[in-house]
Amino acid sequence: MGMEHKQACRLLTCVSGLALATAPSPVTAQDKVGEDQAFERADELSVIIVSATRRESDVQDIPIAVTAIGAEQLERAGVADITTLDTVAPSFNLNASGTTTGGITLRMRGIGTTGNNAGLESAVGVFLDGVYLSRPGVALGDLLDVERVEILRGPQGTLFGRNTSAGAIDIRTKRPRLDVVEGFANLTYGNFDLLNVQAGINLPVVSNRVAVGLAGAVRYRGGFIEGPTGVESNTIDRLVLRGQALFDLGTVGDLRIIADYTEGNDSCCHAIWLQDGPTVNFTAFGLPADGGAPNVGNDALGDLRSNDGQFDTPFETWGVSAQYDLETTFGELTYVGSYRDFEFRTSLETDYTQLRLFTAGASDQAKALGGQNFEPRNNPTNIKTTTHELRLQGKAFDGRVIG
Template identity: 45%
Template sequence: MTRKLAAFAGGLMACSALTTPAFAQDTDTETEAPVVRDGNVIIVTATRRAQDVQDIPLAVTAISPQQLEAQRVVNIQQISALAPSFTASQAQLASGSVVLRVRGIGTTSNNIGFESAVGIFIDGAYQSRPGVALSEFVDVERVEVLRGPQGTLFGRNTSAGALNITNVRPDVTEFGGFVNAEYGNFDELSLQGAVNVPIIQDTLAMRVTGAYRKRDGFLDVVDRNGNTIGDTNDVDQWLVRGQIGWDTDSGLRGRIIADYSKSQSSCCGAIELYQSPAVTDGDYASVGLGANGGNGQPSVSTNPRDQGAFERALDNRVVSANRVPVAD
């Protein structure tokens, strides 16, 4: 029995010694077809480096400046028209109190001092207050909406997601610029422009961008007696941004950015649609607050199911307040 096993093992060793490796034939590099890629490649920096949006393992929506212009997106609040998972709401506390949410998740409070659960990054710099969402979109190269927690790459305050905005950098090769002017209802006036100036050809350039928007309020404000005292929900804001960018032959690229923006937009008038029974029963009047509880709107529904009365109150665009809201 031992002799048979030894002979069998010797036969296996002989077979393995006679085997020769097989090699695949190399493809001729001259006849190999070139790799063709779609020219409509979207480059994003959601992973802190430039990559094709199809190659990154993240849930991200990339928005081009052409899409922003086509949908008339003028600030971060209106991005939801292009990225439905992103929402922004403005509270009735102050003109700078904005609540941002991604996939319905965000900061529950609308306190202007609270930091948002959706981080905003402009040219790689974190914006600590969501009120920047009200500033103008001008000279933007790309907007990226990152869905889900982004703490690994973007740090704190990104538990719901992040908004990564990249502005157009200075062009060191040629002089250029643009000017846009628009006029709309409620005497809305919008001016946007940018100028790019090479300082050292192919090496150093400067780019200056500016925007101005002004619009009358679309809600009339009346006092408790129904007298018109002004309007609210207007827009009055401007922005200026300056950049110095360089691009050397060694591949070293960089830029220095400085910007300043200011908003004096008043906010946020609310139309009362339904008066509670406490008003109609005279409870407010009994304590000296007037028959309507201090509300001087000409049209308010007293029936919680009167859809027609709700629509008339909205169409009147009249709110009641002790004074006109002022932002400074």
């Protein structure tokens, strides 16, 4: 779905993609002195297991404000990625300004990083299978073969590190199963010709010892807001691939290895001009009488016509991670290590008119042509991240001390 985008424009408001969605309420648990109570239907399971405390626990037994959203709830609500996660978690908010990769800001309870510069790390941390994703744009891939998503509100620095001062999103994918061959496939078609295809398979390689899981997704939609040059906005074009291997090593623990790859070329953030103010006089500033914006008013809104040029950010990200778990006499020893590579390029015409007053990432030739054949320079932003985490968790004195 398109994301809501607001931009000051002449004297009133601009409108970008609009999306309405309804969803079943997720199961929510607040801390014991918190704001809400946990609600569960009588015919559903009374135990909901989450990993918000870095260990598997009943959501009702942990002193953290957390919303646990299962795969079935995400599917029913049509939540395919984190851009629409707010439909099932109202305390979470995502905004995109200019681009959907380098210009994303995440907020929890209205609190988050104020700037949208790609050099800034978010105050709301995103984690995928326990691995920290250093920029929100890295998490733009589809929620593929997900077991659950946990929304943790409030500071989480004690367990999740320094980049979670406003909250955290913990995405958990399904582990390969050692004892069964199974698979899934789904096809979704939505408004504005949105097409989403997902498929996956689980294969035991050595019975009760080794299993592999493979999954992939393709998500595509043509744009539904068009600029004067025919450039479309609010497009989606993504490919997501993920492979996993699980090794049961018996008394020496178990090992899970995950590799994933995502590429996309979304565009966003054209604005529709609704109204001119009565005092607008563009000719006084040497501009055309219409200010370079021929599409204004209800006709522009009805036809979904903007005055903008290119807003493209092709991106590519891949990563590998490994998690090793071992039960010891002192508790459970866990090691999580990862490497991620994230690259995106930027092509923007951000004056919101067809005058091409301001561009970013355009070649000199494209500028000379007034924005036609607009292509990004060879100026990618590349972010590489390596993480290592080692923790020992256990109980002592009959559970009085938990570490």
